[in-house]
Amino acid sequence: xxxxxxxxEVLKTLxxxxxxxxxxxxxxxxxxxxxxxxxxxxxxILSQASKENFSPFTSKALEEIHKQGTKLCAxxxxxxxxxxxxxxxxxxxxxxxxxxxxxLKTCANDAVTHDEEMATMxxxxxxxxxxxxxxxxxxSTLELKADQExxxxxxxxxxxxxxxxxxxxxKIIKVQCANHGDSISISIRDxxxxxxxxxxxKIFERxxxxxxxxxxxxxxxxxxxxxxxxxxxLHGGTISVVSDRGLGSIFTLSFPIAA
Ligand SMILES: Nc1ncnc2c1ncn2[C@@H]1O[C@H](COP(=O)(O)OP(=O)(O)OP(=O)(O)O)[C@@H](O)[C@H]1O
Ligand SMILES: [Mg+2]
Numbered sequence: 043x044x045x046x047x048x049x050x051e052v053l054k055t056l057x058x059x060x061x062x063x064x065x066x067x068x069x070x071x072x073x074x075x076x077x078x079x080x081x082x083x084x085x086x087i088l089s090q091a092s093k094e095n096f097s098p099f100t101s102k103a104l105e106e107i108h109k110q111g112t113k114l115c116a117x118x119x120x121x122x123x124x125x126x127x128x129x130x131x132x133x134x135x136x137x138x139x140x141x142x143x144x145x146l147k148t149c150a151n152d153a154v155t156h157d158e159e160m161a162t163m164x165x166x167x168x169x170x171x172x173x174x175x176x177x178x179x180x181x182s183t184l185e186l187k188a189d190q191e192x193x194x195x196x197x198x199x200x201x202x203x204x205x206x207x208x209x210x211x212x213k214i215i216k217v218q219c220a221n222h223g224d225s226i227s228i229s230i231r232d233x234x235x236x237x238x239x240x241x242x243x244k245i246f247e248r249x250x251x252x253x254x255x256x257x258x259x260x261x262x263x264x265x266x267x268x269x270x271x272x273x274x275x276l277h278g279g280t281i282s283v284v285s286d287r288g289l290g291s292i293f294t295l296s297f298p299i300a301a
Contacts, residue, residue, distance in 0.1 A: 063128055070121040077115050084108040117263060123195075124248075124265045127272050135189040135276055142219050142228070143180040149194055150176040150217065153201035173212050174205055180219035186226050188297055192273045199266040200230040200293050206260065207291075208234025225279070226297045233290040242283060246271045270295075 084107045096104070147169065154171040167178045186193070197217075204215045216231040237245060241252045251264035267281075274281045278298050285291035 063125055066121060067125045070118050070125065073114075073118050074122070077111060077118060081108065081111040081115055084111055113261070120263055120265055124263075124269055127269050130272075130276055132276055132278075136191070137187055138190055140186045140188060140190050140193060141182075142184045142186050142226075143178065143182045145190065145194060146178050146180055146197060146217055146219070146228075149197040149201060150178060153198060153205060174215070175213065176201065176215045176217060178217045180217070181221075184219055184221060184226070186297060187300070188277055189273075192276075196270045196273055196295060197228065197230070199270055200295075203266060203293075204230055204232035204234060204291075206262075208232055210234065221299075224299055226299060227294050229292055229294040231290065231292040236287040236289050236291055237283070237285040238287050242285060245283075246281075 084104060088104055088108055150169040154169060154174050154176065167180075169176045169178070201215065201217075205213055210233060214233055216229075218229045218231070220227050220229075237252065244250050245252065246267050248268040249264045250268075251260055251262070271281050274295060274297075280296045282294050282296070283291060284294075
């Protein structure tokens, strides 16, 4: 009897989540088209007309419309990606052999530059730009069998968080890889705001953002870590975090090595 009640409770939650996911997917698809049109036109006006023809107010307004439109588009894309990953099973993963150091260097470069321009590499393992330094400690021969696109997504998400939740003028981020024989780990360490013990479990829940004076208003949905957790589960791996408020955090992805 008790078991039956429990089963019904789980079913109710699942049905609720499914309905939520369908609703999210519908909203994001509906938002995508008008947003693309707004962004396309604002971009066209900005690039075609010479800026001298605009009053300073019009120029500023156009730039702001374009900036906010692009931001909103990225938010909707994240929502769509969340829905896509939610429906993934192990069979949807595109496994291949990845050279980890190469992948990490590309992700670090993307994390510090928001344009085509390359970041500087003072040494072959440190990538830096405008006060953000990403040090990579990874053997150049270390290989991982996993879905390359998804590993890149997770690395970029963890690097973005390490930069975002960090109010230091000089942001130092350390990326370390290790082969433990039965697993391969990627750790991303920052010296930013850190997370309180009571918030650590909650940060993996969807739409959860730690909202207080320490981090302030932050961009995003609070979905990045939920997606990372789901991707790690699909790989049969785990994500763990060690954090100290005010001192920083270490997020570790651990992939099993198939026997
Ligand atoms: N490196 C970090 N340092 C301190 N707090 C963090 C760190 N990474 C995540 N958090 C906390 O966990 C919350 C959830 O992170 P998550 O990546 O899921 O969402 P987000 O970055 O706020 O939004 P999104 O990833 O959807 O753009 C964040 O809002 C933040 O409060
Ligand atoms: Mg995030």
